[in-house]
Amino acid sequence: MTTNVSTNLHSESSHQTRPAAPSDAPLSVAIVGTGFGGIGMAIRLKQAGIHDFVMLEREGRIGGTWRDNIYPGAACDVPSVLYSFSFEPGYHFPRFYARQPDILAYQEHCVRKHRLDQHIHLNCSVRSTRWDEGAACWQIETTSGRYFRARALVPATGQLGTPELTNIPGLKTFAGPSFHSANWRPDVALAGKRVAIIGTGASAAQLLPHVVRQAAHVTLFQRTPPYILPRPDRPAPRWETWLYGHVPPLRWLARSIVYLAHESLGLAFYSLPVFEAVMRRVLLAHLWLRVRDPELRRKLTPTYAAGCKRILVDNGLYTAVTQPNCDVITESVARIGPDHVETTDGIKHPADILIMATGFASQTFSGTFEVTGRDGRTLANAWRNGAYAYRGVSVNGFPNLFMLYGPNTNLGHSSIIYMMESQIRYVMGALKALQRAPGTALEVSQDAETGWNAALQKALGNTVWTNGGCSNWYQGQDGRITNNWSGPSFTYRRAVRRFDAEHYLSTKPA
Template sequence: MRPDYEALIVGAGFGGIGAGIELTRLGITDFVILEREDDLGGTWHVNHYPGLAVDIASVTYSYSFEPNPYWSRLFAPGTELKKYAKYVADKYDLTRRMEFGVAVERAEWNPDEHLWQVRTSDGRDRSAKYLVTATGFLSQPHVPDFPGIDTFAGRIIHTTRWEDGHDFTGERAAVIGTGATAVQLIPEIADQAQALTVFQRTPIWVVPKLDFPIPAGVQRLFARFPLTQRAARLVNTSLLELLMVVGVLHYRQAKIGNRIAARLARAHLRAQVADPDTRRRLTPTYDFGCKRPTFSNTYFRTFNRPHVQLETGTIERVVPEGIVTADGATIPVDTLVLATGFNLWDVNFPAFEVIGRGGKDLGKWWRDGRFQAYEGITVPGFPNLLSLNSPYSYSGLSYFTTIEGQMRHIRRLFTEMRRRGDSTFEVSERANDAFLDRVTDDLQSSVFYTGDCSRARSYYFNQHGEAALLRPSSTLSTLREMERFPLADYAFS
């Protein structure tokens, strides 16, 4: 049986684009990229709420091999990230290989034909020799099931399904959630709404955002002399590494670094919020890094405004006219904004049903046992599967570190497979177990296990209580390991 494609990539965000680039470099051009949305860009297409911007400096939040010298700001707005994704996809001739509005529902390994059979929402069945899942970490929105929410008489907007042009002027608005998305969005709504209530379950660590427009002269300098932009990227990446590796991953050995970051965030809070009680409620009661921190110069100041209320009580139920809290108070609401984040561990790993050798269900195997993936990209029992958004795969604070590391892994793996004259690969259980043991041991020094994360409610932790998302190594170590992993860890046929 001849497969429809040599490779099938699921997801047209930056991960899928990176995989497409690497396959093209390897000479594999017979592939398709399936995307459930109506355009490419992943999270930068789905999200377009007011205030959307990167929370990692743009010189770092981009492909190192494809720098963009024309970012308008140090922290570029989301529209520029979407434009950048389109530019890269067009440059590497990937757009014509993309099919939009096609959601993958199931993929199953056919051991007789040595290929993946993929069922999609358009009723078609497709087959491919290699399957690459690039559905992202934050692709399955979490919608809270508050009692009575279906009776609400006003408008409900989830941040991933933003209604462009919605005007909050004169409205009584409410935002549920205070994560990174809400930190960007809340000041924008406060500028329009007559009244704004922010429902906070868990406060977030916020540090100052050193953001500024990048002058046209600097942009021209970056374009003419790319080494200058590489230097800027190196400086920014080094600062992120200091925050992530020292303050979070090596918490036990360097608690002072973590405490300095927490003191900086507390000082930022004291400088921006006047009311002591509001400051107290906005102060996290867990260690810095247990939950992803963020940057903002406007979020805290929003709570000084007389028409903005911070509500930390439990939501009891939703009624047609608003929200009832546990103390019996009813808060009137015209428009309810759900900034409630994403569901990683229940539905996102994986984002669709994946059945491997012997009927092994990847999602069930992960949830019944432990979330795991060798080097964060392959899984025993699933031949010719490259799972880009997997447990222990996220490296550093910029997603592009993860993407480029996985691109290097694909290059080494496929080069060896071709050298042998083979067409099938599968990681051994021995190698997978050894990798899982290593990352689990390395994480014991992190803030996740050594610090106090009991009140963080962090998506870093799965339902088994394991911090199974981040790879406990620096950017340089990750990239080096992806190029040097033992080839004997794989069986080829």
């Protein structure tokens, strides 16, 4: 049985709140978030002998997106042998593709094993952070009124932590239960109800089969159909886990095979028309085999390049939409009434329950709190035309700020944990440089930042995310690709293989 480690962690309700006194020595690091990025960063800190750090978590339990997304069917689309820390092997995932409860249990296992509980503060939402020039540290204020000071700030809030709430007219007039898939309501009974689901992304595809089995009728509102790859899932026997834990070369081989298989999918994304054409034919053949009704197949056929939107790895959506109690509506949603969803063709579709599977506010890389750097400059203002960062980690004007899963570090085809581990190694290099020079501030130079992002955007201009003929959540308001990396994941790892101090300005308080 898995124990909820949260019962052993600090809760801000048990702390006396007070501002940090100027005489208090600042911590080495403050990590914001306890998802995979925050946990991985904390483990590496302890392994390096750095113990004066905190992990600030706004919720009452660790886990990030895998804590929040508890909808039926929630699972990872990358095999667990790759969607896990390379430095934390031997954990038993019951299936080849891990489900949400098993991923959360793995995160809690990592917290217990590495004794991170003494560093974690639950129910400790960060309100604001401000760079203190005189002390060369970050001042961190939480909503509970508690303050922290740290030489380095590591936002590890990710790109998928804040649900994207739709602003469809009339939403507040809906009389029945309505909720986002990331705020799933287990208390809402679906049996015998008419359920409307808005969206056909990964969350919708995973929860749809459960809803179709339970509800009297399901209406799925689709703006753009996804490409879907079948998911070769299977049970994972314990002897296999034992081998991975006790025979490191075998686990390395298994990870390498899965890694190379996923990297091969990425060949279609980097302006290689032949690979994209082959990929598209394979995906459309899968659709043709699974959906035999010509009209329904037409609705589900994408007209954009494969990979322009994230390709789903899923076995349930095509089966669910062919059930007699499920309709797919392709007309846009115009407004919502007390008991219906009205589309632009004037048809009112009855609904007792409304589920919004509308994704996440993916541009909030530093979380929902205010970040104020040098000379009163805010990160929100710096990013008003779209987010950017040097190597996806640092921003000029914000000394000793090192992001995990920041701008242009997302992938459309493989494990984000691979990317996070690459970033963590780079950040550790920066933190060790700070240790060697107490009181120092490290700030990426404007020239390095500008040059990096110019080259990155040029490379992204040749990818399917720019030229694929679709709109996607990888793009910022100015049309730039702000989320994704421009090539294979190993090229990013090579780019951050060492901390390049020569591209940073090193200063000390006067």
